[in-house]
Amino acid sequence: MVGFIFLIIVSYLGFIVCAVQPEVLRKSRDALFTSSGHQLNSNREEIQWSNVRLPKSIIPIEYDIFLHPNLTTWEYSGRVEIKCVVRSTTNFFVLHSKRLVLSMITVESLLTNETNRVDRYFYNYRTDQIYIEVENSLLQDTEILIKIEFKGSLQNSNGYGFYAFEYFDTDNITRIIASTKFEPIGARQAFPCFDEPEMKAMFSMSIVRDKDYLSLFNMPLIHSTPFEENLLLDTFEKSVKMSTYLVAFAVCDFASLSSQSKTGINISVYTPRHKIDQAHYALHVAVTVLDYFGNLFGIAYPIPKLDLIAVPHLKDIAVENWGLIMSGLSGLLYDPLHAKYEDIYLVTFVVAHEVAHQIAPK
DSSP states (O other): OHHHHHHHHHHHHHHHHHHHHHHHHHHHHTOOBBTTSOBOBOOOTTOSOOOSSOOSSEEEEEEEEEEEEETTTTEEEEEEEEEEEESSOEEEEEEEOOSOEEEEEEEEETTTOOEEOEEEEEEETTTTEEEEEEEEEEOTTOEEEEEEEEEEESOOTTSOEEEEEEEEOTTOOEEEEEEEEOTTTOGGGTSOBOOOTTSOBEEEEEEEEETTSEEEESSOEEEEEEOSTTEEEEEEOOOOSBOGGGOOEEEEOOEEEEEEOTTOOEEEEEEOGGGGGGOHHHHHHHHHHHHHHHHHHTOOOOSSEEEEEEOTTOSSSEEOOTTEEEEOHHHHOOOTTTOOHHHHHHHHHHHHHHHHHHHSOO
16 A cells, blocks of 8 residues: 555656656757847737738848758757848847747847847747747838847657767768758758748758768758858858758768769769778669759759659658758668569659759749
């Protein structure tokens, strides 16, 4: 009887801990600070927005994203600058963020170059929205620059956002890759953004990486510059206008094979180093069908490169990120010595399907 009562007490205490801990974590995670370092008021009284969809008073035009992933600690820090146009005068804006620690936020008028003080904020867990109210109204037909510093974790078991995972090579050595999976609403788990397909914008990206790794983005690499000891900063070209769920990037130590389409598009396939010999067929299919679909639809592929990367443990068979297709291993790799007809068909189908999206993306 005493043991039974003890179990009830322990279970009750466990329930209390489970119920309280998320609230404690939320309070520490969602502290938001202005550029002066003062914590903002998160009072939810008189919040002017409760819709699951974002208001259309402010529309993003361009993102400039900086990311510094650490594959040793499985954490990353970042900064995003979002250039927006004000469609209608307002004193607040709403954007998406999920599982991120926001440490600093500023709002600057590009008309006057003055900083507009952030008065208060409120985070809505049900909709992943951050409501941010500013001191002075944002005037219609002007442009603003929203700057946010943040941190995130690469330990993401749900397979969305920006996350890292381990895999093993033929020598049973542990390797690590960090990559993204945003479709349909995972971009908000990687960086604060207006994470609705309708709110298209252009994206610039800079990624810090170890000198023995490489980074990939939707667009071609411009240059790599020294960052810190044994680290490089990769800067990429600005993207075409697209939805947040088509943004993609990765940091890995993969090998690659490359070729060129008849129209001069550079096409590469990236795989774990010990599997690169199995990527020849996927590269052949990608080159062939990119030219074919371009002629079929009469639409020129708008990006100067197309990368396909074989990602171990990808949640889906493949994802049609614009300029950086991500696929599970079986969707890109074909071993002529051991593969069956079904394996050849799968690679052909996956590559052709995802490349078709590149010509006329959703």
